[in-house]
Amino acid sequence: MPAFPHSTSPTATAVAVPPALRLPVIEAAFPRRLHPYWPRLQEKTRSWLLKKRLMPADKVEEYADGLCYTDLMAGYYIGAPDEVLQAIADYSAWFFVWDDRHDRDIVHRRPAAWGRLRSQLHTALDSPADHLHHPDPLVAGFADSVLRLYSFLGPTWNARFARHFHAVIEAYDREFRNRTLGHVPTVDAYLELRRLTFAHWIWTDLLELSAECELPEHVRKHPAYRRAALLSQEFAAWYNDLCSLPKEIAGDEVHNLGISLIHHEGLTLEEAVTEIRRRVGQCVTDFVAAEKEALRFADTLADGTVREKELGIAVRAIVANMRNWFSTVYWFHHESGRYRVDSWDDRSTPPYVDNEAAGEK
Template identity: 30%
Template sequence: MPILDERTLRLPFPTCSSPFAEAAEVHVRQWARRFEMVRGPESERRFAETGFGICAGYVQADASSAALNVYAKWLAWLFLVNDQHGEGVYETPETWLGAVRHLRPVFETGEVDNGSASTPAARALADVLGHVYPVMSPAWRKRFSRHCWETIEAVVPESDRRRRERVPGVDEYISNRRLVSAGIPLFDLCEFMAGRELPDDVREHPAYREMVMAASEVMAWCNDVASLEKEEAAGEVDNFVLVLEVAEGLDRSRAVEAVVERVRHRVEEYLLAERSINTYLASRAPNFETWRVVDYCIRSMRHWMVGNVRWSQLNPRYTVSQSHRQRSRPPHVVDLLSTRAG
């Protein structure tokens, strides 16, 4: 954590938090119990310590109370389902793909139909999407569903490399990490949070696409620094620090500094893209609502980059446990992708 304190937090954005964060924290804990995303005292304790409502408050500081509750549930769902792979419940490519396949129709329709496996993850996902999909266009829903599924599938090469203990090359790592970090669907959801969809010409503009990519990478690479010790203890190889150690022959401290320097550079590229999209908007003189939704999405990306780091400092998610050292399933992780309880 000292690395985050001294270096990564020097991002050129203020740290903000929603006044509704504490209420969102209460809401998401109740939701997790109701949908059996947590089961038992150890699972509930860890969930409460992690603080998904607090995280939502940092990364969506401008959201309404109702929208923040939805985002907190989405964050909790993403992290807990990702833990099904990362914490050793479904740790091989085969078991992971077999376990998550029933989620695809839920992403596509927003519902758990009678023919789908009814798991805690499926039911909780349908609940979240039930707030989102009715107010978003079919095109947005299709795009969001595709991006979410790309995130889920991106776990497969990570899992395969972990099994073979093969550290990826730099380009290989960056392209897959961008997907597995879920940055793209997280930023898709900013349009729901803003209460209006981006115009197609803005969303597809090269500058806006660059903003999404840059913000996603800043978020992911800062996370790599925060989670380095935990991931190394668990046998993970897809961490930018470990990748640069191998690719550039660096020792640990120099590899960390190299990641931090790449974060700084990516922030600079993000700011250039942000200026470009504002110049483009000014040239076409959009109406107030277009300005408002673009401004909301821009502020959300800024909040995400710095807020993710602040949240990482405040919770025990990235501490190394005995379970990680032994590469075994931690006691707080419950199976969310099976119809069997527990």
């Protein structure tokens, strides 16, 4: 069935979801929504990628729209002011480009290049205004997107975002070392690392920008709120693993729930796929229960002071977008060219990646 009752693009067609990846509960119970700013979002993020030299012009022209990065964000941060959604979408596009650079540095054995980039990103995160003209477009683009994100809520939110993203950079470094050594983490170690490499708390932090409300610690760390947030992100990370398993096996990856299950639990490929599907399905079931608890928590806030009522409204909006994450992630994986490995000339090399732009000579 199509992701939308009507197309978001003049040339879009209904997406056929492979049986092994199809989740009828998402298609039936998690209707997909799209921010009305989406057409402009797609256009402006495409222009931003060009302006910041994050992808070569020919790659942007041929692949940017088909990668559907803006669709993913426009289906998640519903209700965000246009300017906020644009900043989030550009940051998200940067994140995908960074992920590709990290992958190419591993594939082409460039530990020194990765080490430099890791250090530069840490520094740019703490002082983005000083890195807007950095010679590496990836660092300059990061500085630009972070500086814009920092403009919306204030210093305490900014410090939390920075703390969370410093941890993401270090998790990417651990992944770099694991892949270089061919080390497959155990299932438990992988799941812990995955929460960082997938940036669970970054995407959750950005929900506050969407709601135009910084949540205090007692709200963010309330068990009802935290459980709903975690389940929505776990679903996304594990469904990504399910969909990217062929691509990552082809690329000699070691970081995928399926690969850890095969390597450490002795499962066959088919059994690993079944187990990931089971975990993904359980996430959906558990989220529906957690969502109710989170909404009840929001209602308790609405009974308090004016400030608490504002927080209650924000929490309800955020929980609604946690629900949106399920459908937007699901359809993204079937619409984006990022996962169409069977159509690539080389199953280990994405066609939208330019090796020379990533530092090869």
